[in-house]
Amino acid sequence: MHTSTTDPTSEATPLCEPCQGIQRHWRGAPGHPELQQGKHRKEQQGKVTVTTTGYFCDRCGAHWHYTNNKADQRSGWSLAPK
Ligand SMILES: [Zn+2]
Numbered sequence: 001m002h003t004s005t006t007d008p009t010s011e012a013t014p015l016c017e018p019c020q021g022i023q024r025h026w027r028g029a030p031g032h033p034e035l036q037q038g039k040h041r042k043e044q045q046g047k048v049t050v051t052t053t054g055y056f057c058d059r060c061g062a063h064w065h066y067t068n069n070k071a072d073q074r075s076g077w078s079l080a081p082k
Pocket of ligand 1: 019057
């Protein structure tokens with residue numbers, strides 16, 4: 001048994017290839033065509049409005065959040081907490 005990489009998502013459902021290819025925590029990174037857009041909400045954080053959109057992957061069932069925060073380049077894609 002090798003204990004190589006520690007991937008925090010490895011316990012969850014394995015992601016399909018397009019989902020694995022999504023660049024996380026980078027604002028403006030593209031999703032993939034099999035993501036179905038779900039609800040979105042807006043939140044005021046100080047001076048900026050942060051929009052979070054939920055996406056659901058048709059292929060592997062992954063639930064993503066895309067956070068658009070103009071003040072934070074490290075916003076963007078993240079897997080939704082279960
Ligand atoms: Zn997927």
